[in-house]
Amino acid sequence: MSKKEWPLWEVFIRGQHGLNHRHVGSLHAPDAEMAINHARDVYTRRREGVSIWVVPSKDITASSPSEKGPLFDPAESKTYRHPTFFDIPDEVGKM
Amino acid sequence: MYAQLVKSEGLKSREDMSPEERDFQDRVDNGEKIEPKDWMPEGYRKTLIRQIGQHAHSEIVGQLPEGNWITRAPTLERKAILLAKVQDEAGHGLYLYSAAETLGVSRDELLEKLHSGKMKYSSIFNYPTLNWADIGAVGWLVDGAAIMNQVPLQRTSFGPYSRAMIRICKEESFHQRQGYAIMMKMAAGTPEQKDMAQDALNRFWFPSLMMFGPSDKDSVHSAQSMAWKIKMNTNDELRQKFVNETVPQADYLGLKVPDDKLAWNEDKQGYDFSEPDWSEFFEVIKGNGPCNRERLNARVKAWDDGAWFREGLNAYADKAADRRKAAAVAAE
Amino acid sequence: MSGAQTTDAELKADPFMNDDAIRAAFFEWLCRMGDNALILGHRTSEWCGHGPVLEEDIALANTALDLIGHTQMWLGLAGEVEGKGRDADDLAYLRDAMKFHNLLLVELPKGDMAVTIMREFLFDAYHHLLLKWLAEHSTSPRVAEIAAKALKEVSYHLDRASDIVVRLGDGTEESHRRMQEALELLWPYTGEMFAGDNVDAALSGAGIAPELTGLQGLWDEDVRSILDEATLKTPEPGGYAHLGGKQGRHTEHLGFILAEMQFLQRAYPGASW
Ligand SMILES: [Fe+2]
Numbered sequence: 001m002s003k004k005e006w007p008l009w010e011v012f013i014r015g016q017h018g019l020n021h022r023h024v025g026s027l028h029a030p031d032a033e034m035a036i037n038h039a040r041d042v043y044t045r046r047r048e049g050v051s052i053w054v055v056p057s058k059d060i061t062a063s064s065p066s067e068k069g070p071l072f073d074p075a076e077s078k079t080y081r082h083p084t085f086f087d088i089p090d091e092v093g094k095m
Numbered sequence: 096m097y098a099q100l101v102k103s104e105g106l107k108s109r110e111d112m113s114p115e116e117r118d119f120q121d122r123v124d125n126g127e128k129i130e131p132k133d134w135m136p137e138g139y140r141k142t143l144i145r146q147i148g149q150h151a152h153s154e155i156v157g158q159l160p161e162g163n164w165i166t167r168a169p170t171l172e173r174k175a176i177l178l179a180k181v182q183d184e185a186g187h188g189l190y191l192y193s194a195a196e197t198l199g200v201s202r203d204e205l206l207e208k209l210h211s212g213k214m215k216y217s218s219i220f221n222y223p224t225l226n227w228a229d230i231g232a233v234g235w236l237v238d239g240a241a242i243m244n245q246v247p248l249q250r251t252s253f254g255p256y257s258r259a260m261i262r263i264c265k266e267e268s269f270h271q272r273q274g275y276a277i278m279m280k281m282a283a284g285t286p287e288q289k290d291m292a293q294d295a296l297n298r299f300w301f302p303s304l305m306m307f308g309p310s311d312k313d314s315v316h317s318a319q320s321m322a323w324k325i326k327m328n329t330n331d332e333l334r335q336k337f338v339n340e341t342v343p344q345a346d347y348l349g350l351k352v353p354d355d356k357l358a359w360n361e362d363k364q365g366y367d368f369s370e371p372d373w374s375e376f377f378e379v380i381k382g383n384g385p386c387n388r389e390r391l392n393a394r395v396k397a398w399d400d401g402a403w404f405r406e407g408l409n410a411y412a413d414k415a416a417d418r419r420k421a422a423a424v425a426a427e
Numbered sequence: 428m429s430g431a432q433t434t435d436a437e438l439k440a441d442p443f444m445n446d447d448a449i450r451a452a453f454f455e456w457l458c459r460m461g462d463n464a465l466i467l468g469h470r471t472s473e474w475c476g477h478g479p480v481l482e483e484d485i486a487l488a489n490t491a492l493d494l495i496g497h498t499q500m501w502l503g504l505a506g507e508v509e510g511k512g513r514d515a516d517d518l519a520y521l522r523d524a525m526k527f528h529n530l531l532l533v534e535l536p537k538g539d540m541a542v543t544i545m546r547e548f549l550f551d552a553y554h555h556l557l558l559k560w561l562a563e564h565s566t567s568p569r570v571a572e573i574a575a576k577a578l579k580e581v582s583y584h585l586d587r588a589s590d591i592v593v594r595l596g597d598g599t600e601e602s603h604r605r606m607q608e609a610l611e612l613l614w615p616y617t618g619e620m621f622a623g624d625n626v627d628a629a630l631s632g633a634g635i636a637p638e639l640t641g642l643q644g645l646w647d648e649d650v651r652s653i654l655d656e657a658t659l660k661t662p663e664p665g666g667y668a669h670l671g672g673k674q675g676r677h678t679e680h681l682g683f684i685l686a687e688m689q690f691l692q693r694a695y696p697g698a699s700w
């Protein structure tokens with residue numbers, strides 16, 4: 001009997017009024033259909049009106065670090081492309 | 096903390112660094128995020144796997160002491176809140192395992208290490224939840240202590256870890272509040288309820304202080320982790336901050352923090368307080384806490400009992416893929 | 428404490444909220460709806476922290492949370508109909524087993540994942556048909572409103588459970604065997620879903636709830652088609668049926684569920700939590 005691990009999937013979600021699908025995280029599932037159900041349970045808590053994409057993590061091709069300069073540098077000045085999402089103040093999570 | 100005793104490398108001086116290492120350190124110092132495909136020192140990768148893994152294990156083992164009361168919650172609303180809270184912890188485990196997986200280790204490998212005792216989880220979850228106020232105390236103190244550590248970790252240098260922490264902190268904010276809400280009800284309730292609340296605080300106070308780990312202000316391991324920005328504060332800093340914030344909250348409840356040495360120190364603008372019993376801490380880490388065996392057994396049993404379920408679903412997925420292939424060939 | 432707040436206008440619009448002729452049966456029927464949700468939710472919540480894989484642990488907790496929500500709505504309405512000032516918590520925490528009127532099916536121990544998923548599937552297939560009818564046809568606007576809310580969630584429960592039944596039935600030899608065993612264990616408890624009594628007759632007479640026999644044919648079809656796809660053998664229809672839950676005669680299991688669930692409310696009467 002196979003002891004193999006369920007494959008890893010990357011989950012992308014478009015909210016009700018959202019523009020593009022956004023990467024929200026990963027999960028494990030035996031196939032794409034179950035990955036969609038899991039994504040719904042884990043990442044949307046089943047809010048309606050959302051669209052979910054799942055992609056096998058192994059099928060994602062990422063730019064290699066050496067390409068980093070040319071690919072990303074030109075956009076650096078366009079700050080509107082860099083949501084301040086990650087600069088969450090320390091107060092977050094406080095009571 | 097959730098990762099209390101993470102072994103790391105000793106701190107390297109700039110002269111001892113290779114050019115790649117120096118480059119890497121500059122990126123970290125500049126506040127750049129390190130992403131999975133970027134070059135990173137092997138020690139950074141290994142330390143992160145240990146730390147994120149321990150953190151993930153703590154989330155899922157942490158489901159158990161609180162899960163213990165889901166079927167006994169005293170109202171339908173409390174039951175729903177507690178279930179949602181414990182479910183969140185499963186989600187936190189999932190996010191963190193995913194972050195660790197970007198470093199080239201699989202979730203099953205990490206679980207295997209938890210089950211065999213090779214990897215640890217936070218000492219706090221080896222304490223029992225004995226009365227309903229414990230559910231309040233865990234949310235208030237344990238999640239409260241965790242938040243102290245997790246909020247700064249949102250700025251950690253490793254991108255996937257930082258993103259997992261941001262997601263977790265968003266969900267975590269309600270955990271501490273729901274715990275404190277239970278404590279408020281209990282502390283203002285019948286004499287029996289107030290006794291339960293005081294009893295819970297008595298038992299969880301020092302174990303909560305232990306969550307930050309022993310003093311590490313002179314530790315070279317911590318110095319390296321802090322240079323790499325995978326540890327953002329010393330254990331003592333966080334413990335002091337936790338005590339400063341928590342004592343007034345206990346006062347508000349009319350409960351007594353079980354420490355006779357507790358006193359406000361005007362000079363340091365913080366409380367003086369007693370150290371927890373570190374020998375107890377090391378016993379718990381070694382496996383001799385009140386619930387170590389139950390906690391680990393419960394996790395191993397869930398995993399072993401679930402093997403046929405996971406394999407059954409795998410087998411179906413394989414068959415379905417074969418059928419799709421066969422149908423495609425037939426259609427040609 | 429109870430679910431939806433209702434305006435006087437809505438109350439007036441619901442002809443059954445203050446109708447002495449049907450009050451007792453209506454209250455009783457609402458308790459059955461609430462008790463099914465409460466006890467199945469309780470059993471499902473027992474998996475939290477013990478699921479076979481993290482994703483499933485989280486999914487089961489979602490199901491249990493939905494069921495607790497349904498409990499609050501049904502028992503809340505039951506308390507209003509009864510008119511004695513009891514709220515959903517009073518009904519959940521202060522009735523003894525013989526006053527609980529859930530199906531025997533939902534109180535059986537959670538067993539392994541095969542029993543848990545198979546039970547959810549068999550119950551959801553019924554629950555879904557029932558809620559759909561109530562949402563579309565009930566002459567009680569309050570009932571229709573709750574049913575419509577619950578239906579959205581139960582549709583997902585049914586899809587999810589059906590999918591897993593098919594997968595595990597047609598998975599490995601072991602998963603197939605466990606699912607077949609679970610099916611045979613649970614099957615004799617499914618007959619109670621369609622065994623009507625005078626409460627059911629009163630409610631269907633008033634158009635609040637459907638004729639249960641009318642649902643049975645649809646249930647048989649839906650269940651059989653999924654079980655066929657799962658390569659599982661559907662037991663013969665018309666076999667022995669364990670009855671009594673709806674009338675308060677339970678298995679030994681319910682007493683232990685309540686002992687656990689009601690412990691704090693019983694040990695500290697009148698305390699507020
Ligand atoms: Fe936690």
Ligand SMILES: [Fe+2]
Nearest residue numbers: 154183184187
């Ligand atoms: Fe957490």
Ligand SMILES: [Fe+2]
Nearest residue numbers: 184238267270
């Ligand atoms: Fe938490």
